[in-house]
Amino acid sequence: MINGASVGGCTAAILYARQGARVALLERRSDVNAHKVLCTHYIQASAYPVMAATGLDKALEQVGAIANTADYWTRWGWIRPPHDPAGAHGYSVRRETLDPLLRKLAAGTEGVDLKAGHTVDELLVEGGRVVGVAGTAREEPFSLRARLVVGADGKDSTIARLAGARTETTENGRFSYFAYFKGLARQPGDAARVYYLEPDNAYVMPMEDDVTVIAAVVSKARLDEFKADLDGAYTNFVRSLPEAPDIDNAERISKIVGTVNYPLISRDPAGSGYALIGDAALTSDPLAAVGCAWAMQSAQWLVSESAPAVTDADAASGAAVDAALARYGARHAEETGPHHHLIADYAAARPFNEIEEFSFSAAARDARMAAHFHTFGSRLMTVEEFLAPEIVARMEEVNGHGLSDEVLRRLAGEDVAGSGDGAADDVFEGVAR
Numbered sequence: 463m464i465n466g467a468s469v470g471g472c473t474a475a476i477l478y479a480r481q482g483a484r485v486a487l488l489e490r491r492s493d494v495n496a497h498k499v500l501c502t503h504y505i506q507a508s509a510y511p512v513m514a515a516t517g518l519d520k521a522l523e524q525v526g527a528i529a530n531t532a533d534y535w536t537r538w539g540w541i542r543p544p545h546d547p548a549g550a551h552g553y554s555v556r557r558e559t560l561d562p563l564l565r566k567l568a569a570g571t572e573g574v575d576l577k578a579g580h581t582v583d584e585l586l587v588e589g590g591r592v593v594g595v596a597g598t599a600r601e602e603p604f605s606l607r608a609r610l611v612v613g614a615d616g617k618d619s620t621i622a623r624l625a626g627a628r629t630e631t632t633e634n635g636r637f638s639y640f641a642y643f644k645g646l647a648r649q650p651g652d653a654a655r656v657y658y659l660e661p662d663n664a665y666v667m668p669m670e671d672d673v674t675v676i677a678a679v680v681s682k683a684r685l686d687e688f689k690a691d692l693d694g695a696y697t698n699f700v701r702s703l704p705e706a707p708d709i710d711n712a713e714r715i716s717k718i719v720g721t722v723n724y725p726l727i728s729r730d731p732a733g734s735g736y737a738l739i740g741d742a743a744l745t746s747d748p749l750a751a752v753g754c755a756w757a758m759q760s761a762q763w764l765v766s767e768s769a770p771a772v773t774d775a776d777a778a779s780g781a782a783v784d785a786a787l788a789r790y791g792a793r794h795a796e797e798t799g800p801h802h803h804l805i806a807d808y809a810a811a812r813p814f815n816e817i818e819e820f821s822f823s824a825a826a827r828d829a830r831m832a833a834h835f836h837t838f839g840s841r842l843m844t845v846e847e848f849l850a851p852e853i854v855a856r857m858e859e860v861n862g863h864g865l866s867d868e869v870l871r872r873l874a875g876e877d878v879a880g881s882g883d884g885a886a887d888d889v890f891e892g893v894a895r
């Protein structure tokens with residue numbers, strides 16, 4: 463049973479059904495064309511293999527989704543990775559296109575039963591193990607037993623709340639507002655533009671049908687200014703961007719929408735009889751644009767760990783499923799933990815730390831480091847790979863200076879006095895504040 467038929471839930475449903483599982487895919491919204499509004503639609507390249515596995519890649523290309531890439535503005539100039547059409551990419555596609563398409567793909571997969579208009583509000587628990595859910599559909603109560611209950615129900619996950627999943631919250635120091643435009647000139651290769659304005663950020667992302675979304679991601683120190691005159695503050699902010707998109711000669715086709723408080727939420731992704739995927743497990747900073755990709759990828763990690771146990775007709779108890787869920791939990795932490803650690807630290811809207819200055823400036827100065835930077839931002843490499851010794855040496859060469867001794871010792875995994883355990887995923891600790 464999967465609760466939530468959005469990016470993560472539909473992906474998991476397709477992958478489980480392909481492994482022979484019978485899947486009930488519950489969704490509280492009754493309109494199968496419903497879509498998420500708060501999203502700026504950039505799916506990172508790290509999710510490409512999952513999209514290829516579900517067939518979503520071809521479906522997206524047919525509706526004109528953009529094979530995405532990006533340039534990045536910094537105080538050292540533009541970071542311009544090569545835009546190779548045959549290279550690794552994700553897709554930029556509006557949720558009003560993506561969500562119905564993915565839901566249709568899931569509903570059309572043999573073994574998936576999409577139950578729209580079903581709201582879960584209770585867990586069935588036996589002997590401390592989650593064994594099903596109960597809720598309401600068209601004002602009628604329903605209940606459903608399942609070998610595994612998957613919470614794919616977003617950042618305010620009902621499954622996580624009812625199961626009492628351990629939760630960590632980090633404040634987000636920025637708010638964001640965005641709007642959609644038609645008729646904006648595009649960059650070569652349809653590249654998105656991401657601005658690091660220290661501490662503010664902005665991005666300009668082209669999508670299908672000549673639509674571009676422009677987001678202002680601004681330090682909360684400026685919230686009053688935006689609250690007093692949203693239209694004026696947003697428009698001035700966009701106009702003042704370096705090489706600003708020419709919004710005065712484009713058509714704005716939407717209201718300005720956004721969110722003024724979006725804390726980052728990290729939960730234990732598995733417990734006895736249940737698992738969490740997507741935002742239910744980890745709501746990272748929207749600024750990093752990792753949510754959709756990680757929703758798909760966490761679905762795939764879960765299915766690859768648990769499908770054999772879930773589909774084993776001879777399994778007498780939930781022990782094999784729970785063992786698989788523990789493996790999924792460990793994998794989720796390993797894949798997302800170090801990345802999210804850095805993202806959460808940057809969400810404080812603080813100035814760049816020493817490693818950010820060092821790596822961003824090197825990427826602005828050197829084509830190879832630009833490609834490396836983009837690959838990291840696309841979440842196609844680990845934090846350790848991003849700062850491997852030969853990479854740090856190259857950055858030093860192009861910058862004409864090195865990192866401080868303290869940072870180098872941290873990168874080498876040394877426990878610098880008073881700094882904790884020196885674990886590899888803590889490389890930015892200390893220098894980050």
Ligand SMILES: Cc1cc2nc3c(=O)[nH]c(=O)nc-3n(C[C@H](O)[C@H](O)[C@H](O)COP(=O)(O)OP(=O)(O)OC[C@H]3O[C@@H](n4cnc5c(N)ncnc54)[C@H](O)[C@@H]3O)c2cc1C
Pocket residue numbers: 465466467468469470471488489490491498500501502503504505506580581582583614615616617619620638720721724739740741742748751752753754755757
């Ligand atoms: C401003 C903003 C910009 C963003 N931009 C990007 C971006 O550019 N790129 C990117 O990758 N990510 C972005 N994100 C994040 C992205 O939107 C999410 O990470 C992604 O939607 C998570 O997918 P999901 O399937 O886990 O959850 P969701 O998409 O939130 O779906 C949850 C589903 O569960 C259903 N549901 C909830 N509760 C229940 C219940 N009790 N019973 C039944 N059904 C239920 C909901 O109706 C919904 O369909 C952005 C987020 C914000 C706020």
